[in-house]
Amino acid sequence: MVTGASGYIAGWIVRYLLEAGHTVHATVRDPHKAASVDHLHAIADVTPGTLKLFKADLLDADSFDAPMAGCDVLMHTASPFVLDGFTDANEALVRPAVEGTRNVLNAANRCETLKRVVLTSSVASVYGDATDMKGKSAFTEADWNTTSTVDHNPYQYSKVAAEREAWKIHDAQTGEPGSRWDLVTINPGMVYGPSLTNASHSASIGTLLDMGRGKLRSGVPDLVYGMVDVREVAQAHLLGAFTTEAEGRYILVSESVSMLDIAASLRRQFGKQYPFPMMKVPKPVVWAVGPFMGPVTRKFISRNVGYPLRFDNRRSQTLGVTYRPVDDTLRDHFEQVLEDGLVRRR
Template identity: 50%
Template sequence: MTNLATQAPVLVTGASGYIASWVIQKLLTQGYTVHATVRDLNKTQSFAHLSKIAESSTGTLKLFKANLLEPNSFKEAMQGCEIVFHMASPFVVTNYKNAVKDIIEPAVLGTENVLNTVNETESVKRVIVTSSIASTYGDAVDILKTDHNTFDESHWNTSSSETHQPYPYSKVMAERKAWEMADAQNRWQLVCINPALVFGRSLTPNTQSGSIEVLQQFTNGLTLAGVPPMWNGVVDVQDVAEAHLQAAFNPKATGRYIVSGDTLSLLEIGQLLKAHFGWKFPFPRNELPKAAFKVIGPFIGFSREFVELNMGYPIYFDASKSQKELGLQYRDVKESLIEHFQQLLDDGVIKQYIP
């Protein structure tokens, strides 16, 4: 696909999100007209940072109200757009009442609603869906089923369900719905970005992300005795944003893209933070054995099934496709980690620990 009109507007759903904000910043600084959707236009604080970026850029920002669960909610915002970045998705990992109603249905039905509107909007030529690395695997033990001890774009999460790891399940089901709808037509092309755990500076303090929850767990004293033997793929937020733009405007982009700069264990994350911030926080001193969490896990939110399937298995990801086809050159995510923690400290999201 080489005939994208750069003067055409582009749509970004979930505009106030952590990654979406960086995508919009890059689009605006490159002169694009961005149609950005938010759930409530009256909550100006949630998108004030985008308006400020637009004021100092050559691009144009147009805000629209849209709701993932309302059919045709994105119709007005999508008019005239050739590129759609579908980035809106519920972020509910804990503290939910009903996994299906609170997590899975919003993700899948939201994707379906947006893509139904894409099917009805003749101008759209390419759709970029923000999926997740959780769409490629469900439990860390799944790494034992891979040929090279590495997850790549050929792998799918087949071990999550409505009752076991419902958030990863919502990501894989939403992505499968997107591919199902893309394969049922031939006018527009779908590209999916599957980022690892995202760190790095946020453009606004009013964001939610899995990385914030990870960093907060090192500040409340619960990990001082030790962390579980668990690993995460990690990546800088600006690399994820750049992957989205390359997926949109690079004519060679196709299929899925794992976007991951490194793998770090929870202990390695804690040690990196301790080396920089010293003993101002109760960073973990060591890694507790899996056997310990089989005993204490149920008392601190880890089911025995989760402990058995996710602790003690280092996981790795092959991001070479993103490097070769999207031209990504990954930032040092260790620096991103420190920068992100410092920003959360400056913004008051994380407070110095007082025992």
């Protein structure tokens, strides 16, 4: 079973499962909404697996029992992804993430066939701000985000709160030995790479659009991200599900890149005719104007702009994840942006 199956990461998970011949119970908010599910049907039509769509909602505690019936693996990817436009962060982000996880995993407790849960978490559950790395050479799976709150980095807070709830429910299981489900969490960085549908949304597509359309031509903040390809994230879910010895948390980051690194990679591959930024904006300028340009607070700017960010991805490699070059990920993603007409080809 895959929750949130119409999402960016989930689409690739469903594709790989169907290509491997599995029967996939996919939950979506509306199985009849063509824009959300047509690409899943198209994949199912040309793969050996079987796709069954189910209607479910994170806040409907009874909506996950039917789709989970008979499944041995649950991949819980559904979580609210809202970065701005809300007035109540708890209602928009935190409550749906935590209660949704609770509702899905309570259904898992009622499913006698279930053996493993793979949770789509995030490096946002590992750290909140770049300054959290003080005294560390890199973030590892032993680290937890303790600095985000509902008022500071609420999206990050929703991810760590949901993952902690998952581990709490996992650890509280009762039953005969062997009848319990075990838990694996996949903690990706900023996810780039082609989407299987232009109906899904991600923070990375927003960055590429802003760069390709010239919104950032005057420069970008000195911000560093842990980047990973969406196809590696999806494969990690399958490895986490079907590798017997898989357990615990897995950071998924191919390498750390700055916004200027991203722009430089795109310029090398697509030419100077696109208005990719060529310089960093000084931190005092970002601090002064950032809050007026989007959902960025001065507290976030002070704790993230100008600081290094590193992740230890060795544990994911022991699971079997192989990372492609960042240039390839960015090339494939921006090529899709051009093909979809979101940025005019030049």
